[in-house]
Amino acid sequence: MSDYKYDLRGVSATKDDVHKAIKHLDKGLYPNAFCKILPDLVAGDAEYCNLMHADTAGTKTSLAYLYWKETGDDSVWSGIAQDALVMNLDDMACVGCTENIVLSSTIGRNRVKIPGSVIAELINGANDFLEMLATHGISVQLAGGETADVGDVVRTLDVGYTTFARMKREEVIDNEIQAGDVVVGLSSYGQATYEDTYNGGMGSNGLTSARHDVLDKSYADKYPESFDPNLPKEVVYVGSKKLSEVIPDGEIPGVSGLTVGKLILSPTRTYMPVLKAILATHRKKIHGIIHCSGGAQTKVQKFLKNKRVVKNNLLPIPYLFNLIQSESGTEWKEMYQVFNMGHRLEIYLKKEDADAIIEYSKSFGIDAQVVGYVEEWKGEAVRIETEHGNFDY
Numbered sequence: 001m002s003d004y005k006y007d008l009r010g011v012s013a014t015k016d017d018v019h020k021a022i023k024h025l026d027k028g029l030y031p032n033a034f035c036k037i038l039p040d041l042v043a044g045d046a047e048y049c050n051l052m053h054a055d056t057a058g059t060k061t062s063l064a065y066l067y068w069k070e071t072g073d074d075s076v077w078s079g080i081a082q083d084a085l086v087m088n089l090d091d092m093a094c095v096g097c098t099e100n101i102v103l104s105s106t107i108g109r110n111r112v113k114i115p116g117s118v119i120a121e122l123i124n125g126a127n128d129f130l131e132m133l134a135t136h137g138i139s140v141q142l143a144g145g146e147t148a149d150v151g152d153v154v155r156t157l158d159v160g161y162t163t164f165a166r167m168k169r170e171e172v173i174d175n176e177i178q179a180g181d182v183v184v185g186l187s188s189y190g191q192a193t194y195e196d197t198y199n200g201g202m203g204s205n206g207l208t209s210a211r212h213d214v215l216d217k218s219y220a221d222k223y224p225e226s227f228d229p230n231l232p233k234e235v236v237y238v239g240s241k242k243l244s245e246v247i248p249d250g251e252i253p254g255v256s257g258l259t260v261g262k263l264i265l266s267p268t269r270t271y272m273p274v275l276k277a278i279l280a281t282h283r284k285k286i287h288g289i290i291h292c293s294g295g296a297q298t299k300v301q302k303f304l305k306n307k308r309v310v311k312n313n314l315l316p317i318p319y320l321f322n323l324i325q326s327e328s329g330t331e332w333k334e335m336y337q338v339f340n341m342g343h344r345l346e347i348y349l350k351k352e353d354a355d356a357i358i359e360y361s362k363s364f365g366i367d368a369q370v371v372g373y374v375e376e377w378k379g380e381a382v383r384i385e386t387e388h389g390n391f392d393y
Helices: 003-008 016-022 060-071 076-093 116-134 207-214 218-222 260-264 272-285 296-303 319-328 332-338 351-363
Strands: 037-039 048-056 101-109 140-149 157-168 182-187 286-291 307-311 343-349 368-376 380-386 389-392
Touching: 048 076, 060 076, 060 157, 060 207, 060 260, 076 101, 076 116, 076 157, 076 272, 076 286, 101 116, 116 140, 182 307, 182 351, 207 260, 207 319, 260 319, 272 286, 272 343, 272 351, 286 296, 296 307, 296 332, 296 380, 319 332, 332 380, 332 389, 343 351, 343 368, 351 368
Parallel strands: 101 140, 307 380
Antiparallel strands: 037 048, 048 157, 101 157, 182 343, 182 368, 286 343, 307 368, 380 389
């Protein structure tokens, strides 16, 4: 997929225009932290701080809509609730916040296309996910929200959450990534002990590309409401796959009967249970935590200062991302900038502390390994060394 093709779809992996628009805004108490952190506006306590975050499931809702229309399976919407929640909660966990979080939902729907049963599934799915987190000692309280019928604005459905927490400043993890640090990557695919099924590793980034480049043109004719009518036809559903197509046995070890639709729709994995355990013993030893969401494997570049991160020992690329690449023809350099490619969480710390982090992760059924290292550099850069070539960003 060329840059031109990606631009034609009206999306950006780097969001350069957004970052340019906000570059003069106050960056909070810890300018290099993964989330903006404010003084304690609730009680005015100098030992505490506040943080608030907002995010959505993005265009993954459009894929869920296709699947739901094709199968009538309401349960797919539970995964969308998780997608939007994780994009908030895991970002907050990157600064060390894993408890006493308040959240509110904002759902915009086209009522003609989206009935109340879908809203109910979203609400119930969110509650189920929060109950799972509670079993790991992670307290998140739903404070309500807004469901708006905005058919003039939303073609199908938009699902988002806003989260808020108050925490001690001494517990904040600021990204002070140091030369000599190693990078521990936690897998985005497989099946964690707290997941019910195999996770393809998709997350909630790159769905515009995944949906249009993998799925068959027939979906454009059947469901014109699932995409922007202003898009050129040559970039709309140009793949060869149907949602119901079963992935051949053996392609994903230990997994059989999984469809293309379910693979791409794998709910975004939360790392909060793992991070809760890690932070209990290693909070002060961690120099940085990066959620590889927008920007994927290059995300860390925004949190460096005169450092280069070299990733030279990445986890194997899971089936899903090889499928997307083969269907789209996307250059490998761009793949690593759009998709997480196998790990969606990075922890930066000294080499002698890495084994403990890996052990924690594997105890939850999540593969992990040292995927790279940090070195001094003039400026901020990321280098990715792979079997498909070496890429500099």
